[in-house]
Amino acid sequence: MRVPVILTPILATGAVSRSVSFLGQTPIGDQHQISNGNTLTSIDAPGDDVCPLPPKVAPPNDGLHSSLDFIQDASYRSKQVERLSRVVQVPSTSTELEDDPWSDYYAPFLDLHDELTKLFPLVHSYAKVEKVNRFGLAYTFNGTNSALKPALFMAHQDVVPIDDPNDWTYPPFSGHYDGQWLWGRGSSDCKNTLIGVLSAVEDLLKQGWAPTRTLVLSFGYDEESKGWKGAGCLAEHLEKRYGKDSFEFIIDEGGMGIQTIGDKIYAMAGVGEKGALDIHISLSIDGGHSSIPPPHTGIGIISEIIYHLEREQLFTPKLDLSHPSRQGLTCQAKHSADFVEPWLWPALESSDYTGLAEALAASRGDRVRFLYQTSQAADLINGGVKINALPEKINATVNYRVAIHENTDIVRARAINIITPIAKAHGLTFSAFGAGDKPQPNNHLDISDYALPLEPAPISPTSPSDAVWTRMSGVTRQFFESLPESGNKTVLVVGDVMTGNTDTRFYWNLTRNIWRFSPIRPDGTKNIHTVDERIDMAVHLEGLAFYYELIRAFDTYED
Ligand SMILES: [Zn+2]
Structure with a gap:
């Protein structure tokens, strides 16, 4: 697998646009205002100790031909x-x-x-x-x-x-x-x-x-x-x-x-990898003739779940001090200052780790965002067998790539939080990851791991x-x-x-x-x-x- 991320959104021509700003705030004098109200006091260029170049390692004297x-x-x-x-x-x-x-x-x-x-x-x-x-x-x-x-x-x-x-x-x-x-x-x-x-x-x-x-x-x-x-x-x-x-x-x-x-x-x-989790959502519900339907069919309920998963308690990006991407960004601020966002260095010096990640995602696009943020994608759904029959078994699977500041338990807990009230509203029994209501043959909603989960590396x-x-x-x-x-x-x-x-x-x-x-x-x-x-x-x-x-x-x- 290769998931290439191309770093093209940077100012490619070398012309530094001073209108670019961190979180919409244009630098004023030698201070930057950022979203949480903190004032950055250091916007000087990075010092000599930032991103030092490693000494080159010459090929050994082993008598072998040159590469x-x-x-x-x-x-x-x-x-x-x-x-x-x-x-x-x-x-x-x-x-x-x-x-x-x-x-x-x-x-x-x-x-x-x-x-x-x-x-x-x-x-x-x-x-x-x-x-x-x-x-x-x-x-x-x-x-x-x-x-x-x-x-x-x-x-x-x-x-x-x-x-x-x-x-x-x-x-x-x-x-x-x-x-x-x-x-x-x-x-x-x-x-x-x-x-x-x-x-x-x-x-x-x-x-x-x-x-x-x-x-x-x-x-x-x-x-x-x-x-x-x-x-x-x-x-x-x-x-x-x-x-x-x-x-x-x-x-x-x-x-x-x-x-x-x-x-x-x-x-x-790559010195780290995001984790991975697939959550399988499975609904068993009463069938019947579609000429006398309930207000929400099983497909409607599963759709409602996905609708809410995509809108509530959204994952936030974070670029804190332990995140490996900081190293590359710091080096860019030091060695490629004329080619990257002018706010990059002060933003890296700020403790607003989410603000930094959001600003970079806005500037460089979603491929960069998901280096810092858990992703969620509803990738599989099926249900229904005939146009005049209410669906009885409906399944969906949602794929998560877990950011390194989170873990699979956080993702599971969020799913439970969002789905529990929906199950309740529809009068369904609900089991999640082996806990909760006892599984029933009918009118039961279950969520579970679909494949073996993987924590961030x-x-x-x-x-x-x-x-x-x-x-x-x-x-x-x-x-x-x-x-x-x-x-x-x-x-x-x-x-x-x-x-x-x-x-x-x-x-x-x-x-x-x-x-x-x-x-x-x-x-x-x-x-x-x-x-x-x-x-x-x-x-x-x-x-x-x-x-x-x-x-x-x-x-x-x-x-
Ligand atoms: Zn490969």
Whole structure:
């Protein structure tokens, strides 16, 4: 899964509009008024201690070739086109509808594993390769220094099914290459990551590299369908072998990639994820002939519930001091001041955390809002079987993505608060999450968790005093600043939260350092999860080169 958030609403031209204000209040002199009446006393520019740049980490003196070779040497490009195309040609889709990995549905994964074995012969001869729950793949390259915690690279093998292949410019599983873009389902989500990581390791092995730090690759096969069969079992397998907090770091797809703001480049790693909860609303009610209806049919009552859920006790956004997005915003205020809202720095200094989040949402749009706020979407509804019969069983399911300042219990309690008076008004018995009235066969309303809930993820450290984060930042900065495409821009590495979830949701116990980071420029991939998905091969090669650098930079490093 990738849920890209493009930071385009910022003043793109560099012209600072002084008419932009925080919560509608134009700065007066050297003070700002904000909504709660507080006066901000500090609107000076951020000090030297704000968002310090991490020291660059130069590639180690290990005698291996430069990562820039991947980008500059044409033979690497043609090899990667071949590898990625062949893997995209395998239609390894996943679905929630088929739970059994031994069913025919999953047969394409046999072909995928065959392809991987052929494409990466050194990986498959040097690694211990384990298949977990049939198609989960765990590769282990044992290091010589067992005192170093292993590093873990993740990706998923499955792709989203396609709808109508005729809608595609090139057939979705053709892996067509047009000289710049490689087209096809999975080309950017996320077979590019899968192939990028495997290619980096294959290339290292070809040069005679042997790991000092143990390296583990873990590839699930149903990330697009919640991940229980693949990542769920792989995480269990790894925790059993290595124990809790046993990995130096985990890197997976995700995050907001590489974004340019003015003359700076921001590498945005997801260091947290929102939680997820689906609430199922189920009503059983008397039927009958529709010529003699009650004032409200079951469909009317369910509609009333959704109407009120969408209007009452609305969730508020919050950007308090613990929110990872503050880091990126603070860095923008410091290093990209001419390209962002002029009120950003004073607003960050205010204690009006909701005002700040609201102002940013107003300025940058709803995609940004839902980094700070719990979302609610009524996504499923059904009821009724015939136009002359009153509906007897009516169901709806509402999806929530839980903000990091809240939790699933808060969301459940709110639903109970809003729905209880509606049930009462219609004379229904009401049970909620296993409590309340005893379920009745008729005239009963029940709400329950629809799937297993997920709390917001623990936040991975991003402090400049954290050695592992600082080293990863230094490697990322060094690598992206070395690319000709970066045009000598400074690269800042910042943490952020994701509104969706990746397979890392199963891996929380393994390390505190989890980075959901696809090293991809925003214009480098197109149409994830829809028709004409494709990736710019230049961007794929940059990702490969980045993994190559990251493995080397941590191989002998001791924090
Ligand atoms: Zn994905």
